[in-house]
Amino acid sequence: MIRINCPFCGERDHSEFSYGGDASIEYPALDAPPEQWHDAVFMRENIRGMQSETWHHASGCRMWLVVERDTLTHEIQAVRPAHPAIAQALEDEA
């Protein structure tokens, strides 16, 4: 069981969350050409090791989180809210 330290709810089983995907993907503007969208939607670096990824606390606070996790060992180094302003607010608070 991976344990994810949700910034809002505390440490919880990963089964409370649903996995999103690679957080490093930058989605292009909606009116960007199909080639850019193709790369964002279909192409993956598929890192073996530490990667930024999104998780959704579906059975908790419903927040999307960015988790720095090693895909080989499952070790988590950091968790932050995916929403930059909320992440900033938490950081300021701390």
Place this chain on the structure above:
Amino acid sequence: MSAKRLAQGGRIDRSQPISFKWDGMTLQGFQGDTLASALLANNEHVLGRSFKYHRPRGIMSAGVEESGALVTIGSGARRDPNVKATLQELYPDLEAFGQNAWPNVRRDVGALSGLFGRFFAAGFYYKTFMGLPPFEWGKGTGLWMQYEKIIRKAAGMGTASREPDPDVYDHAHAFCDVLVVGGGVAGMAAAATAAQAGLDVILVEQDHELGGDTLSQTGAGAAQRSELLSTLAASGAKVMCRTTAFGLYDYGTAGLLERVTDHLPLQALSSHTPRQRFWTVRAQHTLLATGALERHIAFGNNDKPGIMTAAAGRSYLNRYGVLPGEKVVVATNNDSAYQVAADLQQAGAEVTLLDARAAVSGAVCDAVAGIETRMGCVPMQAKGQHALQGLQLASGTPGNWTAGDTTIADLLLVSGGWSPVVNLISHRGVRPVWNAELACFVAPAVNEPVDMVGAAAGIWDTAACIDSGLRAAEAVIQRLRPTSTQQSAPSTEPVTPQSPAHEHGWENPILPLYEVKVAGKKLKCFVDPQHDVTTDDIRLAHQEGFVSVEHLKRYTTLGMATDGGKMGNIIGLALMAEALGKDIPEVGTTTFRPPYTPVSIGALKGRNVDEHFRCLRRTALHEWNLRHGATMAPAGLWERPWYFARAGETIKEAYEREAATVRQTVGLCDVTSLGKIAIQGPDATELLNRVYTNPFAKLPIGKARYGIMLRDDGFVMDDGTTWRLSETDYFMTTTTAHAAKVMVFLEELLQTRWPELKVTLTSVSEQWAGCAVAGPKSRETLAACMADPEQISDANFPFMGVRDITLHGGIPARIARISFSGERAFEAYVPSDYAEQMMDQLWQAAQRFDGCLYGLEALGALRIEKGHVTGAELDGRVSIDDAGLGMMASPKKAFIGSALRQRPELLRADRPQLVGIFPKNRAETFNAGSILCHADKIEGLGAGWVTAVTYSPALGHWIGLGFFEGGHQGQEGKTFISADPVRKGNVEVELVSPHMYDASGERMRG
């Protein structure tokens, strides 16, 4: 072999005799016995048969490593095959049976296969059974499948019941600071120490009592156990016996199996008591005090009943009060068996001690004073018909044994050394490392808060084990409570206790010995006694190039039996190393996989079965629907009304009536399961405009709009209506199937892609109960329930209008004039608590117009007539154009999916597009799931397919929706084939517009 119960001694309760049945015979044992000890006390030797050769199998151990005494317990629906008799506690009227044998384990016809054993070498089945012998003539799999039938019957071990398991199981969860696995002295010491320091400790032990090896000791060991027990009891540690930590997973999570009632007679069970509990424990730190298991040595016929580990012999004697044999040979290569020999001699057996080593010195020699001891001597071949009767010895040194004399023996106890139980740490993906001095694998230090203590760390001496437990616990205390005011100085040592050689607890070094090979002697030596893997099989695997550990294991099936290789793996590795001319560590070890010991699937599932499997979602109107005659159908996790049959009606009659009634007067349908999302905030409009393909920027307040959203890849994700309640407040409905998916996607967009948008989303699916009121009389029906009916007059409330209203009794409702059926219709939502009141009012009103309740089947008929798409059409591979809704994709704005829907394949004109389908012969029916073909080419992948079919009361014949290459235009009047070879065969059909009824939409708008 002649074992017998002693008049005294042991931990059994002689005041509580227990009678039980073995293969129909009634036998006696005592409280505190295992099935194995009780059978041994009754002098029963042959308890099982091996997998391949059906050789007789007896008790080989006294614990989890048992590979011989596998039996079936119970009968009927509670029949439990493959139970290790060494683990089964005896209870009154326990019924046990031999297995994998006919007519019984003592006389087994299957043993004839042993005659052909010379042909059944490792992997022989890969080389034959392909075709007609002798040269495997033939083609295809026909002959193999005939052989397979016979092989399957011969294979397997016990027979499982085919009846549903009647027992219940529980899931439980726990958190703790320290999980200590193993209740031997090291574990007890560690748990007590950690708990005394205020840590939250759980100690689990698979046995029914604590003590580990000391349970089988007398004298000092027993005293140490008592002392630790009282310390532990006072420490506050939570102790769970009959509980196995079967797997170690990420983040200090352990899976435990607690056996709650397996030791109790059936009549003692209540229907509320679970048979077993599956615990998920999350620990800050884990100490593995899992002990060590004694190994066998491979020699001729070493699988015979009457041969067991030395520790088992001592356990049966000291713990269960059974003298396991009268003429006992103890064969060892290390010090540990000396005390066993001494104990047995003292209990009255005639003991001969064989030690493979040339000489030993020290206190061990004192222990066996008076016992015939033969140094440099090993067992070469066991003799005896079924069970052990004698033993031919060999003498010399490893690699240079010569055959010696034969001695009479009815029990042979073997100690080939000890293997620390490193299974759990292996689950963490680490490879155990070979310790040549101790001749065993030990765990390496790991990068996780898990430590090995006691014998599991290769420490053999009881006092040293206790010390290792104490030290490990102190280190954990320092880690978890660094500020704690422990008296002991902070440990500077690594948490993992090292085990320097002087500490391992033996006076004389072990002499590694895995196999007794004597030149010129053809011996059948077993490595894995359950699967009948012999030393020759290992060598054959080498000869054929299956030299990696994984190949060896898979080719010979070594270690794949129900003991998980606990008895034989090391011997197998050693033999492969020898064959390769390498050292054991160079050969490596196999990966131990969870579970440590087998776990019932029932426990893993807990109570989440039958109606509790994927718990049913009920709408707020669920009971109301049932009271009003609904037959329900599954819709995802929900159940929704399928149809409301009146007396004597078939489903077809019911839905035809319901659909016709909606078109004629009015019908009511529970639509509560639709997803509902409150979308609020200054940028709510912008969000909707980005996710829907059609424009939402100018949707007026008080209006609803049908919208389609695509996935990023440009294919249709979902559709639904969104209602504008105020400048910044929307109410979105989604399909039942995609409610969660849409919500998650919108949340993802707002939190990760478009954080600049100020919008909050709230799932309100559970908060609102909804009813579709559809039909020409829908306005009158709804109006009859309202305080102010004028609010929904055609003038005040045109098509796609949205407003709040009040139903009788002051019930607040939110309604929209939208239609799925194609009739004038409303969707009305009330807070879920008012659901039934709303339905009562609506139903009362509807009945005045001869209205009806309708379910999914009529809903389907109505929407098919209209050509409205649902999940049957929108199957994730369909573009908005395919669905005939291309005009809803705004060319003036960008939206999710707008870029990738421009990819060339999505723009092809000959893509399958939504069509309506009529049977050529209007009296004919056809089926959804058929393939649409050109009449002259009823083959291949066809030109389309049928997604939905219904009888249309409005049109008076069967109709369907489907997809056809290029759509229906230009195909009118032509004959196509709806091919359904798996059911109905071919039906001639024609293609029409999907809008088969009221194509202009007059009825719903007017």
Place this chain on the structure above:
Amino acid sequence: MARYSAWTVFKNGLTGQKGWGRAWRDPEPKKAYDVVIVGAGLHGLATAYYLAKNHGLKNIAVVEKGWLGGGNAGRNTTIVRSNYMMPGNRQFYEHALKLWEELSHELNYNVMFSQRAHISLFHSPGARDAAARRYNSMRLTDTPAELWSLEQLKKEVPHLNYHSARFPIIGAAVQKRAGTARHDAVAWGYARAADQLGVDIIQNCEVTSVSRDGSQVSAIETSRGTIQAKKLGFAVAGNTSRLWQMAGLGRLPIESHKLQAFVSEPLKPLLDQVVVFGVGGAHFYISQSDKGGMVFGGDLDWYKSYAQRGNLPIVQDTAEAATSILPCLGRVRLLRHWSGIMDMSMDGSPFICKTPLDNLYLNAGWNYGGFKASPASGWYFADLIANDRPHEVIQNMDVKRFERGVMIDERGAGPDPKLHG
């Protein structure tokens, strides 16, 4: 090299098994090969075999970082079926099944392909019709397929849960030619047969880098030295992205996820067919091995992972699915569970294709389906490498299909790798 047969088994039984030679050689890598395949799993070994057999190539090597067949070849639940319906997939998997039917004879190695029937349960009229579409497509392409009524299903598999299932079973779609095979034997059989045709199978040989000469691959650097290759093929499943990046090619439409598999203690025959179901978000498949273990599996662990070990939530989930459909399994004990790394693609369909480099070829993206596909995968990959052009059947199994918008997603799950189980 002794041919395997009842006769040689008999003969060796009499002569102490002395006559069996190595199943395959253990060659030192040569400096250069005409074709080097990376990955001695089922796909790589089958490719090498068909390159030698069908295309007469002589100078072929398969390099493997561990032991042949040590990855997903030995970690799957051994189901073989061809009930695919999307264009290309349909023909491809049916070709695979036809190769399976003769594979033991072809390889002179008993891969124990047991055509015991694959029974796919359905629980609603909608699911029945969706199955009908799939199985009708099979029938119209000359693949036997059936839809069973509930009555027929009860007769054939009487101990499924017909009484208290949360999702009542209403029937089943059946492919009788489908079944199971002995997974290790397939790897060993291909390895032995390829070896006999002169293919060098080089184990414990890890690729550490890929050397390029412009738009060509020139050589691979391995833990056993430099190996030059005129043509290079990747068949490394979950490790595809890493090799791809070694070749300097950036990203792929692949994510590596882990899938667990389970086996019970051995039992006398309890289930004679393969039974699968998917409903209510659950997904489950089970069969019984010839040794007697119930072999079963469910969903991915739902998060990307290169760790070959699973976690408890899916263990629990799979046990729930198992007992919900076969209630007698409650007392059956789980003996082992393990996991493998799946190369999940963005549409659940594989890649057998050319790459941006002229002499590099890709075989990947097998999702859950790699085992059953392996003979055809090797057959078509060999064809591609030998002829340097994709066969008609695999023309949409290229990485660029997402640029074109080709839709061959059997589930319609969309571009999310974890949804293609």
